[in-house]
Amino acid sequence: MPDKYIPQEIEPKWQAQWVADGLYATVEDPDKEKYYFLTMLPYPSGDLHIGHWYAMTPSDAAARFRRMQGYNVFFPIGFDAFGLPAENAAIQRGIHPYTWTLANIDKMRRQLRSMGAMWAWDREAVSCDPEYYKWTQWFFLKLYDMGLAYKEFAPVDWCPRCNTTLAREQVWGDDRHCERCGTPVIKKALNQWKFRITNYAQELLDGLETIDWPERVKTMQTNWIGRSEGAEVQFSITDDLPPITVFTTRPDTLWGATFMVLAPEHPLVARITAPEQQAAVDAYVQQAARMDEIQRGATDKEKTGVFTGAYAINPVNGARIPIWIADYVLMTYGTGAIMAVPAHDERDFDFALKFGLSITPVIDRPDGRAKSVVWEGSVSDGFEAALQAARIAYKYLTIEGRGRFLGVPLESDAEIDAYTALLLEHLKAGHWADIVGRRWQVVFHDGPLTLDSIAADAAIMARCHAGYELMRQFPTTMAMWQAVSWYRDVLFHHEVGTMINSGVFSGAPGDRAKAEVTAWLAEQGKGKAAVNYRLRDWLISRQRYWGAPIPMIDCPNCGTVAVPYGDLPVLLPEDAQFLPTGESPLRFHEGFRRVKCPKCGGEAERETDTMDTFMCSSWYHYAYVTPYHKAGQRLSPNDTPWDEAAGAYWLPVDQYTGGIEHATMHLIYTRFFTKAMRDMELAPFDEPMLRLFNQGMILGEDNEKMSKSRGNVVAPDDLVARYGADVIRAYLMFIGPWELGGPWNSKGIEGVARFMNDVWSLVVDDGGHAAGPAASEKEVRTLRRAVHQSIRDASADMEAFKFNTVVAKLMGLRSTLKGARAAGLHGTAAWDEALDSLLLMLAPIAPHISEELWQRRHPGASVHVQRWPSWDADAAKEDVITLVVQVNGKVRGKIEVPAGVDEAAARELALADPNVQRHLENKVIRKVIVAGGALVNIVV
RNA sequence: GGGGCGGUGGCGAAAUGGUAGACGCAGCAGACUUAAAAUCUGCCGGACGUCAGUCCGUGUGGGUUCGAGUCCCACCCGCCCUACCA
Known part of the structure; x- marks a missing residue:
């Protein structure tokens, strides 16, 4: 029976073996440098999407690469298990959210395991587990103790049909309708808990400079904070x-x-x-x-x-x-x-x-432009001739049936002055002309009035109204000017510029104006310098069942009372009724609601709202260190939510990966949390994640976002059955740069499947080629060069998350090896080195096939505990290079020369090339540039 | 309106300022086969040319440079985010 690559056999086998061997068990090893590699935790929707594969498998490859480099890598996984879909299932199908969620998690665990990722399942955390949300509640109490949690009457989005508030993301479309029933949402004021994230606005802004995050995310957060x-x-x-x-x-x-x-x-x-x-x-x-x-x-x-x-x-x-x-x-x-x-x-x-409100310009136009309009009938004969004599350009305008006007663009103060003098000479009594832009004047026959105040505006309009009936339609001078379309481009500007019409500050230049006025205001006690932020406090109350209950109590005698730390968790009652009205089951659950006041012992009521799920995900990367820490034990405010030694070893996160959609939600909340935790003296650092990478989105084959309604959804389970996980992983990494994402291509994956088959064949058979006689030294050297160059390039690309080019290089190495096998090189030491290197470099990308083939060659040792190969610069060195010869920057010849040829020799060889000589005929060589030992440019 | 990302063959894409199109898909031709699939070999940006080779070509127009897909300036197009933010 032929030894064929059957991923469906080897993949489950190795997945089981790795578990049995504890290959990915987490151990705090102080002798090894740690690396905390984190991928955003999934919501257990119940079905794994190819998008999960796109987010997670390159991430796994990067984590595996770090591990092969000798780091002790922590690569945990868990589930963001609270949220509305579970409650909807309860309402619509009568399944308890807990049952629904756990069933989904079970299914997703199986699906996730099929990826063959190196997850630390021994540290899995599920946020809806009471031993998890016990700590979520503990954090709430700590924030409350610090004065960072407060209750406020605030308007929220409310669906009148479902009888519940909605999260922002549950309000859809331009008409803002409810995600569930399509009813337009309204604003409703409710008593809500909020966190004072705004206390940290400046720090959240400043901290961005200290972390290695994509500029895009930093910009989004900067804009969101909006200082x-x-x-x-x-x-x-x-x-x-x-x-x-x-x-x-x-x-x-x-x-x-x-x-x-x-x-x-x-x-x-x-x-x-x-x-x-x-x-x-x-x-x-x-x-x-x-x-x-x-x-x-x-x-x-x-x-x-x-x-x-x-x-x-x-x-x-x-x-x-x-x-x-x-x-x-x-x-x-x-x-x-x-x-x-x-x-x-x-x-x-x-x-x-x-x-009809008054408009007074107070900042000079930086472009200095001015315009004027004069009605022909308002000036005496000879005005045009006077303008021409003064070399003032003008053109004819017609204004809405009011006859002919002269439009005069004015460039300088001198010109405006000269022009004003001419106007005063020629204007008939009761008439006027405007100058706008550089000056804001209405020139009457007896002198100009300047629009420099509300009072001046009124004075000008009084004369205009009196002078000309038609002007009564304009309440303000600016409205009158606005009616002249030729004026419109000079009437308004919002630039910084020299102050005008501003009392003692008139003439203050734009670059100093703001600061000087601010200082003066403070001096006068009329104002002060101020910084404003767009960021608002974080509203965390949700009128739903499926979330962590807010651990607060309302007592008629004592007011708002916190649940004592030792009483945590405040458990969700299992027997809640999920009404089709969507009303919060906790509100109507008497057993939950009624409680004794912890202070006075009298009858009191529990808070029935639960917390935003972003609260659970703000600290999950800390939970992973020791999931469900102190399970079953009573808590106190002095606790640490994780084992302190383990936390000191692993924290903070070294590399975080996930989608850009969390740029201004989760990624701000978790930064706020960390800063608050630092102030609680829990975290000796300021930022939760030192590096961040945002992968792109995988699209359907039609280049559109995948959706059931479009019918372009790619189901990973089917692909696993057909191609195996390794092929999917490698294809997703090969498709293009990880940060860009892109469309799925069901043909493109075939090329990767062929590649895996080739790798298989290279290890398990000789392809029908007999091992040749002793391979020539040159053939060996050529093979080794390809291998060591591949290692050199793939190492750099892995480091930079450029998986697409890593796969391309490994494909190239595959072709080289096929050629070497045909040439009879298999069985040589160079061949063995080449195959081992190929498998080692393939291991992070395709962990199963590389494990199977590695262990066939080296029984008993997992490829995943091996070191990433290092390259030998000597072996990678070329001994013959192609010397490119250009004439005036155009390629005119290519010559094979020994590597390291000196400049003089390169120049000589270049000039001797027949085609180059042809292009040099009858030309004078002005300059010869020899670049990098591989290119000669002859300038004529 | 503001901000970000992108624009390179038929397609996904490569390319420290130095041979544009690596690698893969699709396509074409050939080998094997009764045939097809699979596999293998070769070709594969456009135009001209018998060959040698020449010209054009990385959204558009300028610029810097011996040399620009890459750097600078101005624009065009597409996608994403954000928006009456005072």
Whole structure:
């Protein structure tokens, strides 16, 4: 019977043998350097996806590579076992979440084992095990003790049909409907537990510089934290009301604040609203409350808002400015109130134009551009001739049936001055012309008025309204100008620039303006420098059953009381009822809810909310060190959730791998957790994971995201049955760079299957080729060169997670070996070295076939305890190289030369090449460059 | 609007500033076979040429350099994330 490669036979055999031998058992060995290699833990959905293979098998290969390099590698696995799908199964099919979850975990363990990964199953942790969530609850109590957990009344997404809150990711689509029943979600205010992650905002930002994470993730976290620097400024209202504090990043535009806007939810709204505006304000506030943030956040939406009837005083110029409410101001960012600078903020500009609010430019245009428009009928004859004489360019414009106008672009102050003088000379009484951009003036026949304040705006418009009936449609000077489309590109800008119309600060250059104004505000007691973050506190309350119960108690006498550490865990009751309404089973479980107050012993109620599952995954990499530590024992606040010696050995994580989708959730939460743990004196380090790698996503054959509805899902179990795990592993690594992902190709995998067959054949048979007579020294040297070059290149690529090129190099080595076998080299020492090297390098990628073949060659010793091969630089060295000869950078000849040929010889050989000579005919050689001993460029 | 990633043969992709397309898939031709599959051998960016070879070619346009897929500047296209963030 032919000795064929049958992965279905050897793979289960070795998987069982490895377990029997304890090959991947975890041992804290202080004599060996540790390496904690972690892959994001899976959710036990019940069916392993090819995406799991793509995330996990290259990760396993990298971990195995480290192990072969001599590190003591810890490569644990577990399950993120709480979450909504289990509860849905309970509601829909009457299966208890615990039963459903454990059955899924059982199935997934089997599927995961078929990958042949080197997981430390002896340290497996399952987050829904009471001995696990006992510690999750313990962390909650510790955070509470530190003042980092607090309860707050906050609006959350709520599905009115399912009667429960939803996580952000369970709200789907632009219309924000419920993932389960399709009902549009609403906002509902509930009493919720939150963690003060914002206390660590700056540290979370600073820490990014200390970790070796992809720039992409760091950027996403930086944006998520959203630090912005500016100032807080107080605007007073009346003596009996507190001032409104605003945050601004542009204190240099303060003189241009011509109105204020409060978020509809702002607490001051109720207190400042004037009686005559009360009805309008109430209606607007109610309407805003019905809309959720996404609807409010639609950028293309028309601005809406209502005047409160109240006024504030601009602290820098004393201007009395109206206070509006509008939903474009968010209560959740900054102070929930803004000073509106319509001349230099696009949103404020739109709002001011829509509601006729005054707009005062206070920052000079950095481009210095100015424009003017003059109606022909407003100037005396000879104006055009005067312009021509003064060499001022102009063009004719027609404005909406109002006749012919002159449009005058103006480039410099001198030109503007000359032009203004001409205007004053030629303007008829009662007429005017505008200058906008570099200057903001309306030039009347008796002199110009400058738009430098709300009062000036009113004065200008009074004259315009009086002068020309048509102007009455424009409430403000800027609105009048905005009607002239030719002006539009110079009316608004948000650049930093020289301050104008700003009292003593007029003329302050842009690069100093912000700092100087901020310092001055502080001096005057009107404001101070401030830093604002976009990051919000982490809401962890979930109104669901299948999560770790929040270990808190509400006592009518003592208030909020923490469950004593020694009473943990607060167990989920097994007999909960899962109602089709989706209401939290804990809320209606009297046995769970009713409890004696730990302080006074009186009747009290348990918190019935459970914790966000991100809480479980924030510390799982610590749990792996000693899963279910102190099982069955009473806990105290002074405990450590893992064996301290084991933790000191393994922590922190050296290399983490996983998908990019967790960039701003899990990866921020776990960093926050670690910093809090450091402050609890549990962790002697600041960051949980020193290096991070994000793999890409595997797509369906149609290059689309895999989904059941598309029918493009690749089922790994079928592939294992057909090709075996090794072929799938190697193919997934070969497909392209790991970080890019890419489409599955059912043909492409065949090439990898052929490769495995070839490797098999190289070891088990001679391919029908007789061993030749003593191989020539040259043949041996050529074979060894290929082997040692392969080791050299594959080592570097493994280090860099470039598995695709590692597989390509091993395929190349396979071809070399086939050639060597045909040449009769098998049986030589060089052949043995080559085969062993190939198997060793293949071991991390395809652990089963390499184990089978290795043990056939070296019975009794696992390939996975061998050292990664090292290369011999001498053996890898080329003795003949191809000298490339270029003329003016174009390749004109290739010459085989001995390696290490000196420059002079290379130059001589190059010039002697017939084709090169042809290209040098009738040319003068200007320069000859010899690069790297392998390339000559002749410049003529 | 902001940020990120990417654009190289028919396809997945290689390429320390130095021979563009390694490796694989698909395709074509041949060998073996009654035949097919499997396997083996060869070809495989485009155009011109009998050969030698020549010209063009890494999204577009510039630049730096003896030499650019690679570095710089400006743009175009695709995907992903984020967004009235004051």
